[in-house]
Amino acid sequence: MTSIKWRTLATDLIRKRTQPKTESSFKRNRSKKIQITEKIYLIPFDKLRKESLKWYQDPESMYHIVGAKITYSEEQIQQMYEWQNEHGLLYYIEYKNGDLVQIIGDVWLAKDDYAIVIDQAFRNRHIGRAVTKYFIYKSKKLGREFIMVSEIFDWNKASKQMFTSLNFYPFKENKDSWSYRRQLKKSKRTSEESK
Template structure:
């Protein structure tokens, strides 16, 4: 199975993605909001929100997302979101300030990829870690063997540190990045030995 990462320019996604049906382990009932703590919750994707423009039109953030300083147009972001929503679980990350709530990022879990984007103003608050821990739990409940991050760029030391601290390990070298993975099930040999 070949897989071109979702980070490819959004206009190319529908033409280039060649993997088969990725909906096999996704329950297509309407997704519900997920409260992670008193400040953070996950909101199922419903439409493109204007906050997305801030992340996907910032060249510095995009360098960590796609590997080059670029920006996505509103149409490219919409196309990316629609594709991700059809091929996995897509949520916005909402932060509660007390007096109001704000969308501060998005997160996507597919059969062969996991991606998270947090607004620069909300980084280094352990929000990404909390959200990722939830999706590790969710992946285990879905009876997955692994959760995979298809691409973390070599210069993105913050993401590398977060994922390795959560038990992910680099398993495949790419041109300027590594793919990371976390095993969710113990190896069959370990299970047999424990019986």
């Protein structure tokens, strides 16, 4: 049985949000900004910011995010963010270039999924890579055995390249995509086999 992930369609989130809430295993410090590099910061989700409209209302960006050239309404983006925020760690990605400070993406880490969106104008600067390296570290600190990306579409070559360069590997084939995973610690079975 295949579960529908948040990226499929924003309208599916309404159905998901009616399911019983599960207790999140993430300890949250909502007010703390996290410095990743000299230029990259993570800001805990607080509200829908207008920059998000640019990413989720651009059909080309959405083709890489959800696999279809659709757009999300402001209400659908808000619902998606609220659902993600209830089921994991959701941050905006802030980028500083001299005196100019901009929100240029978002990132979400859940127990069984990881997703990152970077504004087209800021791609190919290794921002996604730096943020993902932080979340690999964060997942290890949370005691996770692996970090998983539920869906990278076959045509999203840049994402596939970034994740494989960070030792993620494809482990489950979907219709037009693969799920990727990175092992964070040896499982007990692997440890016993190596003895």
